[in-house]
Amino acid sequence: xxxxxxxxxxxxxHCGRSTSSIMLDVIIALLPAxxxxxxxxxxxxxxxxxxxxxxxxxxxxxxxLIAKKEQTIGDYSAIVTGLLxxxxxxxxxxxWQCVIGALFAIVVVKCLFGGLGYNFVNPAITARVLMLVxxxxxxxxxxxxxxxxxxxxxxxxxxxxxxxxxxxxxxLGNHGGAVGETCAIALILGFLxxxxxxxxxxxxxxxxxxxxxxxSFLMEGDAMKALALTLSGGxxxxxxxxxxxxxxxxxxxxxxxxxxxxxxxxxxxxRYFGSYPEGVSFAILIMNLVVPYIDKLTKHRIYGGKKx
Amino acid sequence: xxxxxNLSIVTKGILKENPVFVLVLGTCPTLAVTNNVFGAxxxxxxxxxxxxxxxxxxxxxxxxxxxxxxxxSYIVIIAGFVTIVQMLVQAFLPDLDKLLGVYLPLIVVNCxxxxxxEMFAGKNTVxxxxxxxxxxxxxxxxxxxxxxxxxxxxxxxxxxGIAIPFLxxxxxxxxxxxPGGLLVYGVLIALVYIITNGKxxxxxxxxxxxxxxxxxxxxxACGGEKEEA
Numbered sequence: 177x178x179x180x181x182x183x184x185x186x187x188x189x190h191c192g193r194s195t196s197s198i199m200l201d202v203i204i205a206l207l208p209a210x211x212x213x214x215x216x217x218x219x220x221x222x223x224x225x226x227x228x229x230x231x232x233x234x235x236x237x238x239x240x241l242i243a244k245k246e247q248t249i250g251d252y253s254a255i256v257t258g259l260l261x262x263x264x265x266x267x268x269x270x271x272w273q274c275v276i277g278a279l280f281a282i283v284v285v286k287c288l289f290g291g292l293g294y295n296f297v298n299p300a301i302t303a304r305v306l307m308l309v310x311x312x313x314x315x316x317x318x319x320x321x322x323x324x325x326x327x328x329x330x331x332x333x334x335x336x337x338x339x340x341x342x343x344x345x346x347x348l349g350n351h352g353g354a355v356g357e358t359c360a361i362a363l364i365l366g367f368l369x370x371x372x373x374x375x376x377x378x379x380x381x382x383x384x385x386x387x388x389x390x391x392s393f394l395m396e397g398d399a400m401k402a403l404a405l406t407l408s409g410g411x412x413x414x415x416x417x418x419x420x421x422x423x424x425x426x427x428x429x430x431x432x433x434x435x436x437x438x439x440x441x442x443x444x445x446x447r448y449f450g451s452y453p454e455g456v457s458f459a460i461l462i463m464n465l466v467v468p469y470i471d472k473l474t475k476h477r478i479y480g481g482k483k484x
Numbered sequence: 485x486x487x488x489x490n491l492s493i494v495t496k497g498i499l500k501e502n503p504v505f506v507l508v509l510g511t512c513p514t515l516a517v518t519n520n521v522f523g524a525x526x527x528x529x530x531x532x533x534x535x536x537x538x539x540x541x542x543x544x545x546x547x548x549x550x551x552x553x554x555x556x557s558y559i560v561i562i563a564g565f566v567t568i569v570q571m572l573v574q575a576f577l578p579d580l581d582k583l584l585g586v587y588l589p590l591i592v593v594n595c596x597x598x599x600x601x602e603m604f605a606g607k608n609t610v611x612x613x614x615x616x617x618x619x620x621x622x623x624x625x626x627x628x629x630x631x632x633x634x635x636x637x638x639x640x641x642x643x644x645g646i647a648i649p650f651l652x653x654x655x656x657x658x659x660x661x662x663p664g665g666l667l668v669y670g671v672l673i674a675l676v677y678i679i680t681n682g683k684x685x686x687x688x689x690x691x692x693x694x695x696x697x698x699x700x701x702x703x704x705a706c707g708g709e710k711e712e713a
Contacts, residue, residue, distance in 0.1 A: 276656060284667065310658035 195292070199252035201375045205366035206259050206417065212349055212359035217267035217318055221355040225262030227271050231278035232258030239287040253292045257281055260300035260417060263356025264410065264457070265307070266318035273311050277303040297464040298424045301414070305457050317352040331408035333453050343400070346407040356413055363412040376420040379432035380439075384415040387440025395448060411443065414456035424464040431467075431474035438463045490615055497619025504627035505676040509595040513587050514628060515669065519660040521644040523583040524632035525625065530573060530588065532621025534565045535597050536614055539605040541565075543613035546606050558601045563592045596624055627672075634668050635659045 214222045236254040240247050248254075261277055281303035286295045307314040317330045330352045331345075345351055349359025356363075370376045388411055393402035419425060419439055426435050439459045446455025503509045510531075517527045541561050542549075549557045570588050574581045581588060591597065600620055605613040637643055639659030641651040658664045 272654065306658050309661065310656045 195251040195253065198375055199256050201370065201373050202256050202417070203252065203259060205369045205373075205375070206256075206263065206356070208362035208365045209263060209356040209359060209413065210259065212362040213263060213267070213355035216349055216358060217355055221267035221318075223271070224265055224267055224269050224274055224355060225259065227274045228262035228265070228278055229255055229258035231275045232261065232282050235279055235282040236287065239283055243287070245291070248291055251292060254282060257286070257299045261303050263413060264300065264304045264354050264418075265314055266354050268318040269307075269311075269313055273307060273313065277307045280306050293423055295423055296467075297461055298418055298421045301418050301457050301460050301464070305461055308452075308457065317354065319352040330453070331404065332447070343404060343407070346404060351408075353408075354410060354413075357410040360407045360412055363416055367412075367416045370416070370420075376416075377429070377432065379429055380420050380425060380436040381415045383433045383436030384419055384439045384443075385411060387437050388443050391440065391444035395444075405447075409447075409454045410456040414460055415439070418457075419460050419463070424467060426467055426470045426474065428471070428474045428476060431470045434470050434474065435463055435467065438466070490612065493612055493615040494619035494622070497616070497621070497623035498626060499623070499676065500680060501620075502623040502627055502676060503596040503599070503620050504624060505673050506680070507596075507599070508673070509599050510624060511595075511669075513590065513594060514631065515662065515665040516587050517584060518628055518631040518665060518668075519635050519639065520583060521629060521632040521636050523580070524628035525644075526573075526577070526580040527584055527587065528621070528625025528628045530569050530584075531591050531594060531597065531624055532617070534562065534569055534591055534594075535600060535621045535624075536617035537565045538562045538597055539600055539613040539617035540610050542601045542605040543608060543610045554606065555598075555602075558598060558606075559592065562597050562601070566592045596620060631665075631668055631672060634672075635664060639664060 210225060213225070232254045233249050236249050237247065239245075240249075258278060258281075261281055262274070265274065265277070281299035285297060285299040285302045286292065289295050304314075347360045349362070351358055367381060371378060385406060389402050389406045392405040393399060396402055396405070415436070419436065426432050439456075442459035442462055443455045446452060446458055450458075452458070497503065499506075501507060504511075504514050513527055513531070517523045538558070538561050542558055545557075545561075566589060569591070570581075573584075573588060600616060604616045608616070633643070637648065637651065638656055639661075640657070641648050641655040656664075659668060
């Protein structure tokens with residue numbers, strides 16, 4: 177038997193990676209931010225995240241059942257979408273709004289376009305934008321216990337008003353905002369894990385965050401303030417976990433740099449000149465739409481082929 | 485198509501050949517005025533009146549109008565009726581006029597009216613054209629009102645401007661905005677497709693007669709004459 181030749185088509189080696197193993201890595205990378213969010217905002221934050229995850233998985237299961245498609249919840253991508261959606265919402269979001277967001281993310285944005293790999297925008301970010309323009313409770317941030325909520329402003333708003341903000345508070349995340357966006361240390365920990373596991377490459381987060389820092393510095397002329405602006409709002413969460421979504425980001429390194437730069441520029445423009453205090457979600461959503469063009473522009477030239 | 489009896493000319497406009505959900509014509513007013521049931525109903529009726537009148541007049545004049553200038557002629561006839569309807573609305577229903585704004589005079593370029601003139605009134609008798617106008621008008625009104633009900637009740641927690649208090653905390657204001665209109669539109673097109681069992685006529689079965697670009701058309705490019713018997 178072992179003398180028989182074993183014939184198969186290429187590729188002949190496989191690194192053992194699958195969609196589910198990558199998604200599992202992303203979930204692990206999001207855990208620090210989730211735990212930090214629950215510690216900062218209390219059990220309500222856990223409820224929001226859990227409802228989002230359960231609703232996303234449930235809707236994907238139901239859609240596949242009704243549409244008589246192969247069941248795809250085993251690739252964990254619905255869990256990632258639900259986790260990201262939950263982390264992008266304030267802890268005070270009513271449960272029914274979480275369910276509507278999950279319904280929109282999974283059924284409309286993902287499944288109706290053909291499932292994972294065919295969605296042309298990031299499901300979690302699109303659902304967040306939908307909820308942002310629909311529900312006042314999502315636009316208004318939640319505040320951790322013990323923090324003066326009467327001030328009624330996130331660091332981003334306070335910075336825009338010319339007040340200073342403590343860098344340590346920003347790093348630890350003990351301030352107003354969405355569940356998973358406040359604790360910078362936890363997010364950076366997740367980023368390092370994803371880099372070490374080679375799940376994402378550095379280009380998009382670095383060019384996204386870097387360009388926001390540079391633009392803020394040019395605007396403010398103060399490095400500390402620019403750093404505070406970079407660490408506040410949903411920038412880290414968006415740049416590390418949402419902008420790097422494989423399906424909705426460019427494939428070439430040069431394309432990724434352009435994509436990150438575009439996201440950073442749009443975020444900066446919306447923060448300074450738009451009517452919303454934060455522009456990360458809108459920036460990623462808009463840049464998602466131009467990804468096919470970026471891919472076309474930055475296509476690798478075949479060695480020896482004609483110059484494009 | 486000419487074999488159809490008079491009743492089916494009317495009924496086909498309501499679901500089977502619904503101008504909005506199946507033919508996908510008149511999309512601009514559909515998206516623009518359907519965030520309020522009152523406005524949607526008014527728009528539907530106004531367009532229906534124009535549609536019936538212009539269908540009848542165009543049908544009556546179909547042997548007089550030279551083929552090469554038929555589109556400008558149709559537009560002039562339609563614009564005349566739109567002006568009449570607009571003046572009437574301004575005189576007797578100023579609220580509706582304020583609600584519809586620029587979309588009322590824009591009925592002139594409503595694709596449904598010009599489309600029916602091209603596809604139907606230009607080659608059928610006056611009576612049949614009037615019935616076609618009634619059917620398509622009902623279909624248009626039905627489409628606008630059903631979209632407006634979904635959008636206004638879920639998006640603004642009101643019906644024709646009357647507030648529904650128990651829905652107030654649960655409204656999804658996204659739905660009354662433009663992207664919400666496109667979303668509801670898409671879902672309803674899918675629903676109509678399911679209801680009609682996917683048997684709604686395909687583009688080809690309208691025959692090349694009704695196609696505005698038939699003079700310059702390359703029949704093999706668009707699937708062509710072969711479907712036409």
